[in-house]
Amino acid sequence: MKLAVIEGDGVGKEVIPAAIEVFDAFGLDVEKVPLELGYGRWERTGAAITDEDIDTLKKCDCVLFGAVTTPPDPNYKSVLLTIRKELDMYANVRPIRPLPSVKGIYDRTDFNYIIVRENTEGLYSGIEEIGEDVSTTKRVITRKGSKRIADYASKLAGSRTNKLTIVHKSNVMKSDKLFLDVCRQSATDAEVNHSDELVDSFAYNLIRNPWNYDVIVTTNLFGDILSDMSGALVGGLGLLPSANIGEKYAFFEPVHGSAPDIAGRNIANPLAAVLSLKMLLEWHGDMAEAAILEEAIDTSLNLGVCTPDLGGKSSTSEVGEFLANHIKTR
Amino acid sequence: MKLAVIEGDGVGKEVIPAAIEVFDAFGLDVEKVPLELGYGRWERTGAAITDEDIDTLKKCDCVLFGAVTTPPDPNYKSVLLTIRKELDMYANVRPIRPLPSVKGIYDRTDFNYIIVRENTEGLYSGIEEIGEDVSTTKRVITRKGSKRIADYASKLAGSRTNKLTIVHKSNVMKSDKLFLDVCRQSATDAEVNHSDELVDSFAYNLIRNPWNYDVIVTTNLFGDILSDMSGALVGGLGLLPSANIGEKYAFFEPVHGSAPDIAGRNIANPLAAVLSLKMLLEWHGDMAEAAILEEAIDTSLNLGVCTPDLGGKSSTSEVGEFLANHIKTR
Ligand SMILES: CC(C)[C@H](C(=O)O)[C@@H](O)C(=O)O
């Protein structure tokens, strides 16, 4: 396996080294390809990401990514969006699951759902007309784009409790009728139990009754909002991992950003990065390693080895070291 | 004052009569104009709303509206969206505030914020291209549309704690750069303290720390999602009132829908409709009446006079009667 490692900016430079220390503890046969991308690189060289970088990424099997800072410069091309697009990673998979000893907004911890977000189209089309008095963005829904994300979600649902919720706003946007129809057909074909909800009342229902859901499939920007929102249920945005999956490549990243306000102090919570690593292991079929990693994380939390955001006293690197040692001495 | 009264469908036929009973208890000098609109009317006559209805509405000063059912028929024209558009009610105002004795997700009840949602453009443009394989919706942001909602929100913020949060997704949609710039300028001109947040992390922050916010201004669909989501904070979608405000007209409606699943049983919670009536009284300058109504609602809740969704045993009409009697015997 060839793994590209992109720390990026801000806390990316802290959480990724911690995750890599954990990864190395498994002693897997992996070639690591470090890549410098993002705002820092842009300041230094004038390019946040180049075609050459994309070529390098395409020669890897998967990517572990930290976070990048996006400056408000209109000429700056988003690294994350460029990579998602160039590597055609159409499924953004975001599992939401409470961790032991970490309090979200409820005492109940019996929920465990996954948001499957379409990752290539919708309001991220980049088709915009910018004017002095009117600016527009074209929301693009295609049958092909909807079908592959629907099939991905149906298959995932089939491997879990066989329950799929399709989230849309087809009462206002007819473009979502296409998305809804394709998702329904996919779920029917896969014999998956499914229902659909409008995104507005769904946001309410998800916060009210997270235990009612299993696999959720939705369009790009709705998935973006709903997954960040879900951070409140599990006790923090700093805890959410994600995977971007395509036919050929896979890309793992914490949902949180580069957090310039806390960067450079070795206090960022590395768990979202480490949980993203766990998704990488599962994707690669290293199920035993993924299970050991989960156990290591549970142990660290139960012992209170965690960063200040979770009430602990450990630094980013100390959490990484603890997990790595736990894995090695197991 | 000439008040159009539209019950609509489903629970609209229950909560609006309850709210009207409460309204009548004040004995204000008001001419009520009942109008039948919505799905029921469509089934009966083939039209959910006609140009004549719009003319009638335009002859009124304001509207009290229940809820309408929207069938999945592509030829059906949304009553709500038609009225918002025809009466050019550009500001959708949704106050989020805990009620006494009603539990949301937190014990703390010291939050009280208002979502000011742009109500005429964005993804509600209706500009769509529907195809077999590709369907698109044009998200339209105009300087004029942004300016009037920004000014509305800035003014509202000035009348409260002078704090405005602008919610957008300008890191992905350049169309939101226009919205953001116009809102910033408006707030600066009005000398209102302001900051801005990306809609995804904002959804998280709002659930995590609702007490950090006061007036929030955002585009149409973001406001739709964020306001429903906020229902979880106050203990139910059935509790959220709203106002649609334009230069000439004002339209008051509960945020909840027609709820066909519980309709016809006299158990729907009338409080969102009654709180919408309170907004109507305030809009009309009847501040003493609004204060009395608030006190009546607080009393009913403290005495447990409420519908089953809040753990009570009262029917929709009983809650209305209680409030009306409380007002009359005061
Ligand atoms: C940084 C931004 C472009 C990105 C997105 O909107 O997809 C982020 O919010 C995410 O969810 O990965």
Ligand SMILES: CC(C)[C@H](C(=O)O)[C@@H](O)C(=O)O
């Ligand atoms: C019914 C629907 C068209 C409407 C909207 O999307 O605006 C509703 O959700 C609301 O928030 O008033």
